Amino acid sequence: MKVIIDTDPGLDDAVAILYALNEPRFDVQAITTVAGNIGLDRTTDNALRLASVMAASVPVARGAARPLAGAGLSEEAIHGADGLGGVQLPDPLAEAAPDAVALLAERLMAEPEGSLTILALAPLTNLAQLRRQHPEAFLRLKGIIAMGGNIHEIGNAGPHAEFNLAADPLAADEVFASDVPVTLIPLDVTRKFRASPADLVELRDSGAPAAVTSAALIEAYFTGSARESRPLHDPCVMLLALDPALFGCDAMHLRVDTVEHPGRLIPDETRPAIQVAMRIEAEAVKAMLWKGLSR
Ligand code: BDR
Numbered sequence: 557m558k559v560i561i562d563t564d565p566g567l568d569d570a571v572a573i574l575y576a577l578n579e580p581r582f583d584v585q586a587i588t589t590v591a592g593n594i595g596l597d598r599t600t601d602n603a604l605r606l607a608s609v610m611a612a613s614v615p616v617a618r619g620a621a622r623p624l625a626g627a628g629l630s631e632e633a634i635h636g637a638d639g640l641g642g643v644q645l646p647d648p649l650a651e652a653a654p655d656a657v658a659l660l661a662e663r664l665m666a667e668p669e670g671s672l673t674i675l676a677l678a679p680l681t682n683l684a685q686l687r688r689q690h691p692e693a694f695l696r697l698k699g700i701i702a703m704g705g706n707i708h709e710i711g712n713a714g715p716h717a718e719f720n721l722a723a724d725p726l727a728a729d730e731v732f733a734s735d736v737p738v739t740l741i742p743l744d745v746t747r748k749f750r751a752s753p754a755d756l757v758e759l760r761d762s763g764a765p766a767a768v769t770s771a772a773l774i775e776a777y778f779t780g781s782a783r784e785s786r787p788l789h790d791p792c793v794m795l796l797a798l799d800p801a802l803f804g805c806d807a808m809h810l811r812v813d814t815v816e817h818p819g820r821l822i823p824d825e826t827r828p829a830i831q832v833a834m835r836i837e838a839e840a841v842k843a844m845l846w847k848g849l850s851r
């Protein structure tokens with residue numbers, strides 16, 4: 557499966573990236589970064605360092621430093637001042653390319669139409685810019701699988717909205733209104749996919765770089781939290797891409813509130829249907845993630 561990962565690492569992004577780079581069924585053609593959990597310089601440096609953990613020569617390209625409109629959000633309280641909870645990663649092996657949107661357009665025009673999927677783990681600014689600046693390239697996408705939104709669940713960026721949509725609601729609205737097939741994985745599913753400290757023993761014992769680093773990253777997720785388990789939001793995107801049968805999706809017509817409660821999803825029958833994951837076989841999905849990290 558040919559993919560490009562669009563991301564703001566971010567602890568859960570980092571685990572998702574390590575999994576993808578360690579998974580032979582993925583051909584990761586690039587990683588594009590965006591401001592989100594933390595600023596763009598950090599998310600880009602973190603993406604380069606994650607490639608370095610895996611000795612992967614995947615291109616990393618800098619994307620948007622701010623949302624299409626407004627000031628943006630960050631999540632330092634959860635992901636730490638460095639975005640990775642203080643987990644030390646090896647130095648980058650390469651420099652980032654300067655323009656994520658240009659790289660996305662170039663890859664899409666070079667690959668056969670309908671062969672590239674975006675695994676979107678962050679605010680959707682880069683993808684909305686791709687649609688605005690290179691609509692012919694954008695329409696060549698096979699699809700976009702994105703972590704974001706909340707249907708029945710309370711939000712995590714205020715009560716109404718989820719972080720990735722709240723951080724750039726206009727971008728999300730433009731992407732969901734497009735003709736490219738979108739699968740959205742909201743908090744309703746990702747909050748059911750959780751890791752506890754006891755789960756980390758198996759990862760550490762495997763000795764595999766992706767697993768040992770992921771155990772440290774997930775452990776950092778517990779810093780300052782009294783919770784017994786933490787949700788692994790972004791890895792759900794990779795796992796649904798490879799095994800959609802472990803998730804149950806419903807078609808929904810949605811727009812994104814950009815005014816009253818930015819990032820809130822609102823039913824709107826005038827919009828194209830997107831697939832929204834509402835069910836997950838969490839134990840089977842966790843076994844798949846742990847196995848993929850540990851090889
Ligand atoms: C999403 O927001 C970010 O903090 C996480 O990395 C994830 O992409 C969860 O709402």
Ligand code: CA
Nearest residue numbers: 566569677678
């Ligand atoms: Ca993320």
